[in-house]
Amino acid sequence: MKALSQKRRHPLAAIALLLMGLLVTGGLYAVATTVNEAKASTTSYSANDTAEGEKLFEANCATCHGMGASGTQDGPSLVGVGAAAVDFQVGTGRMPMQMNGPQAYKKPAQFNDQQTHQLSAYVASLGAGPAIPEEGLLDGQGDAAVGGELFRVNCAMCHNAAAAGGALTRGKFAPALADVSEKHIYEAMVTGPQNMPVFSDANVSPEGKRDIITFLKQIESNGSPGGADLGALGPVSEGLFVWVAGLGVIIAFTIWLTSRTS
Amino acid sequence: MSASSTAKAPAFVATTKAGRVTDFVDARVGGSGILREFGRKVFPDHWSFMFGEVALYSFVILLLSGTFLTFFFDPSMAHTNYDGSYVPLKGVEMSVAYSSSLDISFDVRGGLFMRQVHHWSALLFVASIAVHMLRVFFTGAFRKPREMNWVVGGVLLILAMAAGFTGYSLPDDLLSGNGLRIIDGVMKSIPVIGTYASFFFFGGEFPGYAVIGRLYMLHILLVPALILLMIVLHLFMVVVHKHTQYPGPGRNDGNVVGYPLGPVYAAKAGGFFFIVFGVIALMAAFFTINPIWNYGPYDPSPVSAGTQPDWYIGFVDGALRLMPGVIGDFHFEYVIFGYTLSLNVLLPALVPAGILFTVMFMYPWIESWITKDNREHHVLDRPRNAPTRTAIGVAGFVWYCVMWAAAGSDLIATHFYVSLNDVTYWLRALFFIGPIIAFIVAKRVALALQRKDREIALHGRETGRIVRLPHGEFIEVHAPLDEYKRYKLVGFESPAPLPAVPNDHGIVTRKEKQRAFLSKWFFEDRVAPATPAELEAAHGHHAHPAVEAAEESKSLSH
Numbered sequence: 020m021k022a023l024s025q026k027r028r029h030p031l032a033a034i035a036l037l038l039m040g041l042l043v044t045g046g047l048y049a050v051a052t053t054v055n056e057a058k059a060s061t062t063s064y065s066a067n068d069t070a071e072g073e074k075l076f077e078a079n080c081a082t083c084h085g086m087g088a089s090g091t092q093d094g095p096s097l098v099g100v101g102a103a104a105v106d107f108q109v110g111t112g113r114m115p116m117q118m119n120g121p122q123a124y125k126k127p128a129q130f131n132d133q134q135t136h137q138l139s140a141y142v143a144s145l146g147a148g149p150a151i152p153e154e155g156l157l158d159g160q161g162d163a164a165v166g167g168e169l170f171r172v173n174c175a176m177c178h179n180a181a182a183a184g185g186a187l188t189r190g191k192f193a194p195a196l197a198d199v200s201e202k203h204i205y206e207a208m209v210t211g212p213q214n215m216p217v218f219s220d221a222n223v224s225p226e227g228k229r230d231i232i233t234f235l236k237q238i239e240s241n242g243s244p245g246g247a248d249l250g251a252l253g254p255v256s257e258g259l260f261v262w263v264a265g266l267g268v269i270i271a272f273t274i275w276l277t278s279r280t281s
Numbered sequence: 282m283s284a285s286s287t288a289k290a291p292a293f294v295a296t297t298k299a300g301r302v303t304d305f306v307d308a309r310v311g312g313s314g315i316l317r318e319f320g321r322k323v324f325p326d327h328w329s330f331m332f333g334e335v336a337l338y339s340f341v342i343l344l345l346s347g348t349f350l351t352f353f354f355d356p357s358m359a360h361t362n363y364d365g366s367y368v369p370l371k372g373v374e375m376s377v378a379y380s381s382s383l384d385i386s387f388d389v390r391g392g393l394f395m396r397q398v399h400h401w402s403a404l405l406f407v408a409s410i411a412v413h414m415l416r417v418f419f420t421g422a423f424r425k426p427r428e429m430n431w432v433v434g435g436v437l438l439i440l441a442m443a444a445g446f447t448g449y450s451l452p453d454d455l456l457s458g459n460g461l462r463i464i465d466g467v468m469k470s471i472p473v474i475g476t477y478a479s480f481f482f483f484g485g486e487f488p489g490y491a492v493i494g495r496l497y498m499l500h501i502l503l504v505p506a507l508i509l510l511m512i513v514l515h516l517f518m519v520v521v522h523k524h525t526q527y528p529g530p531g532r533n534d535g536n537v538v539g540y541p542l543g544p545v546y547a548a549k550a551g552g553f554f555f556i557v558f559g560v561i562a563l564m565a566a567f568f569t570i571n572p573i574w575n576y577g578p579y580d581p582s583p584v585s586a587g588t589q590p591d592w593y594i595g596f597v598d599g600a601l602r603l604m605p606g607v608i609g610d611f612h613f614e615y616v617i618f619g620y621t622l623s624l625n626v627l628l629p630a631l632v633p634a635g636i637l638f639t640v641m642f643m644y645p646w647i648e649s650w651i652t653k654d655n656r657e658h659h660v661l662d663r664p665r666n667a668p669t670r671t672a673i674g675v676a677g678f679v680w681y682c683v684m685w686a687a688a689g690s691d692l693i694a695t696h697f698y699v700s701l702n703d704v705t706y707w708l709r710a711l712f713f714i715g716p717i718i719a720f721i722v723a724k725r726v727a728l729a730l731q732r733k734d735r736e737i738a739l740h741g742r743e744t745g746r747i748v749r750l751p752h753g754e755f756i757e758v759h760a761p762l763d764e765y766k767r768y769k770l771v772g773f774e775s776p777a778p779l780p781a782v783p784n785d786h787g788i789v790t791r792k793e794k795q796r797a798f799l800s801k802w803f804f805e806d807r808v809a810p811a812t813p814a815e816l817e818a819a820h821g822h823h824a825h826p827a828v829e830a831a832e833e834s835k836s837l838s839h
Contacts (some may be wrong), residue, residue, distance in 0.1 A: 028766065064583065103631050121700070164371040171455065171577045174586040180455055181575035185586025186691035190700040238575070244386070245393055245569035255689040256724055257570050258592025261404040266412065268337055269405075272556050273328035276549055 024071040064102075064140035075134055079115055089144055093119075099211065101148020102139035107206035109135045111199075113213070121190035122213050149209040156229045157201035159212025160234045166234030169227050173218065182235055187214055197239050201232050288802035316543070324546045325526040325539035329420075334550060338557040339406035342506065343444075346399040347501065353389050355381040356497035358450065358490045367574050375453075378493045382452035382573055395567035396733075403448060404570075407441045407593040414438060418674050419643070420661035422525045424654070428645040430518040435642050437511045440504055442593050442809045449571075449591050453493055456571070458579030462487065463598070470626035480645030488581065508594045525661050534659045588664035589688055597634055599687030603709050604629035617774060620739035633684060637677065644673075651799045653779055657833065665734070666773040668727035671805045675723035683711045724806065731808035737762065738770040738811045739819040771810045776802040 024031060052167030076088065090110035097104070109130055113123040117257030130138065137150065171180060177193035179185045184195035191214045196204065208228050211217035223231070249256040307313050324330075357377035363370045365380070367385045385392035392549065414434055417423055446464075450457045462633075465487045470480040470582035484491030495633040523537050532538050540546045564570075576585065590598050606625050607611060613625035640647075646669065649655060664671040688709045694701040741759035749755050763768070781789045781797035 020381065040508045058584045085356045163373045164373050167577060168373060169367050171580070171583045171585070175455075175583055177586050178587035179587045180577060180801070181572065183587065183696060186694040186701045188700075190694075190698075191700050192695050200536045234369055241369070243569050243572065244574070245397055245572055246565075246567045248569050248572065249573070249574065252692055253587045254571075255587070255692050258404065259596065260568065261408055261564075261592070265401070265405050265560065266408055267418075268560050269409075269557060270328065272553070272560075273331040273335075276331070276553060276556075 024198075051115030064136075064143060068137045068140035069144045071134075072137035072139070072144075075130070075138050076141050080138075083116075085151035088142060097142050097145065099146035100142060100149050100150045102143040103149040103206040104150050104210040104212065105139040105142045106135060107210060107212055108202055109138055111203055113241060122192065125194065140230065143175065149206070152202060152209070152225075153206040156225050157205060157232060158229075159201060159233045161226065161233035163230070163234045163237045165227070166232070169223060169231050170234055174231070179253075181248075183254075185249040196235055198218070199235075204232050204235060218236075303570060304374060311748055319520075320543035320547075322520065322523075322536045322542045323539045324524050324542060324680070329416045331553065332525070334553060335409035335557055336406055336413060337512065338554045339402045339561070340512070341554070342402040342558055343399060343406060344505065346395050346402065349395045349718065350385060350392075350399055351501060353385045353392060354378070354383060354451070354497075356494045358453065358488075370574065372575065373578060376493070378451065378453040379573070379578050383589065384453070387575065394565055397568075397570050398561055399448075400570040401564045401568075402561045403445050404591060404593075407438070407445055410434075410438050410441055411593075413681055415642075415674070419664040419671060420525070420527075421658065421670065423645045424643075424658040424660055425649065426522050427498055427518070427525075428649075430515060430522065431640055431645055432513055433515045434480060437508065438513065439538070440508045440511060443589055444500065444504040444508060445593055447496045447504060448789075450496050450502060450595075452571075452573045453492060453579050454573040455579050455583060455585055456573070458488065459584055460590050460632070461492065462581065463590075463601070466626055467630040468728050470623040470630065472622055472627075474622075484832065488579065490765075519786055522783060524657065525659055527563035528660050528769060529664065530765050530772075532660055534657060537649055537659070562623055572663070585693060592685075594680055595688035596637075597630060597683040599627070599684035599690075599708075600629035600633045603684070603687045603705065604688055604713055605709075613738070625786040633680075640677065644829055651796060652776060653800075653801050663773065664737050665727040665730040666775070668724045668731070669712075671718045671727045672724035676720040679719035680712070680716040681811075683708055683715045687712075699719045723727065728808055735811050738767050739815060769817075770811075775807050776804050776811050777807065788802065822835075 076084075077086065080088070080094075082090060083091060084097050085091045085094070088097035105114075108123075108129055112126040112128040115129060116123045117126060124189075128135070133188075142148075143150065168179075170182075177185050177187065179193075179195055182196035185193050187193060193215070199207075205228055206212075206233070208218040208223065209220075218228070243251070250259055343783045349831075355377050359377045359379050360374055363375055363380050363383060365371075366386050367383055370383065385396055387393070390754050417431065417434070445458075449714065450461050464485065468482065469475045469480060473529045479487065482492065482495075483489040484495075512665050524539070526537055526539065529538070577583075589595060604613070604625050608813050613623070613628070615622045615624070635689075648709050662670075664674075687705070690704045690708065691701060693699070695703050742763040744758050744760045747755055748758055778801040779797065780800075781793045783789050784793070
């Protein structure tokens with residue numbers, strides 16, 4: 020220690036300190052960024068999967084995303100988007116895209132599970148990115164109350180507090196979340212598909228994501244305690260219902276009650 | 282003198298016990314006199330006359346179900362951790378108000394049903410008031426002597442909206458909190474006093490700890506008491522004025538044709554109460570309304586997509602959504618001496634509602650000034666027979682509906698797969714153009730219907746039977762109307778424009794000129810009812826209906 024304190028006024032001390040500082044911040048930054056990519060490529064893909072995936076990619080995706088997924092004017096580069104993004108987009112039928120538009124619609128998936136797996140393997144091989152989540156995060160055994168709070172703070176402004184979906188600008192929208200699989204919900208959060216922001220692990224922890232999924236699945240399985248939910252769309256559908264059905268039935272009764280006379 | 286006269290009067294002695302009790306009560310409260318007076322009040326029968334009743338019955342249901350809810354609701358904004366049976370909120374921090382609303386929904390027997398009865402009947406209450414007012418407007422029932430009652434009805438509509446909004450805010454869930462936040466924003470946009478008004482209302486910075494308790498007091502005491510007072514005034518005036526009636530044979534401004542209250546009408550009205558109750562109960566049993574458990578506790582940070590007020594406040598929300606923040610380089614927000622003036626909130630929140638209610642309240646006087654019609658009217662107009670009034674009403678209705686639709690712009694966008702921006706642009710255009718188109722179309726439709734009525738009165742109803750005459754001509758046989766139906770088609774007034782007249786000093790004032798101009802605008806386009814002479818000409822001199830077809834074009838030219 021004494022040697023160190025003696026050399027603290029050495030002409031090179033300032034430079035050494037600067038170097039140390041840079042090393043520490045750089046190192047911390049590297050650690051912090053890899054936290055967001057935690058669990059990347061934990062699923063192992065065989066060389067065969069990757070090779071088959073490449074063939075599928077060239078036949079079905081390269082038109083827009085380019086050879087080697089490097090991107091064209093019509094589609095972004097997929098280097099580094101990770102297996103989770105492919106699994107979500109292809110698994111929910113959003114990709115291949117039906118037509119160009121503000122947003123891809125969900126539709127019956129065009130590839131089977133094995134083909135989706137192969138495509139994921141190929142894209143994952145291009146660069147590190149979020150991987151398909153582990154089963155443990157998708158079991159729906161988290162804390163629904165915590166998940167509900169996270170959902171209201173992070174998701175409800177677009178997806179609606181009851182997860183019934185909502186409008187965004189210029190034809191974009193946040194879809195309703197009923198009937199979306201646990202895996203796809205998780206993948207959407209980590210990859211931010213379409214117009215959705217990414218909710219990284221630093222933003223909402225994997226446990227938090229598990230809680231959100233638990234909450235969504237719980238309100239889905241609870242059903243509607245008060246009777247038909249009218250789309251869970253809030254006061255607009257309630258108002259429409261009272262004007263059309265409520266008043267309609269009452270008008271029918273008034274006509275019946277006064278029909279005896281001219 | 283009085284002693285001798287009472288001694289002479291034959292004392293009535295009831296024979297049965299029930300009779301004696303009835304006689305005892307009657308001798309003291311004079312029930313038979315009241316019954317004699319009210320029991321013989323005549324009410325005309327028409328389905329469109331029953332919406333006021335629907336509103337009254339919904340209000341009774343609101344009082345009953347609301348009383349039940351007060352037994353369990355706690356309007357406190359103190360913090361608590363939810364410990365009821367709804368699992369997705371277990372342990373979540375929330376206000377006592379929200380927690381007790383959840384308890385009503387999940388842990389009080391019949392509580393959710395009663396909450397839904399209360400909320401559905403609130404929506405129906407305001408809706409039936411609105412339809413009732415539309416009926417009164419389009420049939421001209423607001424004319425003398427009923428102008429004051431029209432105003433009382435308008436006050437009732439505003440009070441009903443106030444009752445609804447204060448109730449909507451009570452559960453302290455995310456939806457109601459978002460609604461209050463908008464009210465807070467509108468209050469703060471009022472120049473000079475805005476911030477003070479908001480701090481006074483919320484007892485400090487929004488949301489504070491006071492507002493739910495204050496709203497609760499307004500919701501369960503002040504507003505219902507005012508509504509009750511206005512209902513008493515309203516019904517009192519209905520009794521004084523007697524009921525209006527649709528035009529028909531034997532009906533005029535001096536009589537009322539219909540059933541007496543007792544026994545027929547009382548039975549119908551009493552039964553109708555249970556029908557309304559039944560419809561509301563069925564809705565409450567099978568359809569969710571305001572699922573507060575979905576929204577979670579209020580917290581100023583999250584705002585859910587699809588946040589809307591209940592339908593009756595929707596038009597104000599829609600106007601706010603339609604208002605642009607800037608048009609090109611023109612801004613609607615200024616900073617004057619360090620104070621912000623937010624016209625982009627103030628204008629849409631207050632101006633359309635202000636115009637709507639001002640015109641609504643003033644309309645009976647506006648119309649009677651233009652038409653110089655100060656006579657009493659107890660026979661209603663069919664809407665087509667007052668084309669300009671009908672057109673004004675439809676224009677106002679369309680204007681309201683544009684704002685109303687704007688409150689659901691996000692749902693229109695998602696459910697019809699269109700761009701939210703486009704929906705907003707279209708509705709902005711319709712906000713200005715819609716009422717004009719509606720006015721023109723409604724007026725033309727009304728005039729066309731009048732012409733059709735006139736033709737039917739003159740030439741009878743088309744039977745659809747085609748006859749070939751001996752010389753080869755084809756004609757359609759028209760069946761003449763019976764007297765009763767024809768009366769309906771010809772028994773109305775069609776006033777001509779009143780030109781400006783000089784006052785006592787022989788001067789035509791500027792105001793009178795304006796009135797004459799408006800009178801021309803009001804009555805210029807008119808279809809006169811078929812006169813007896815015209816009817817005679819159309820029916821009298823030919824026995825064979827076949828000739829009518831040939832004459833059609835001639836008699837139509839008016």
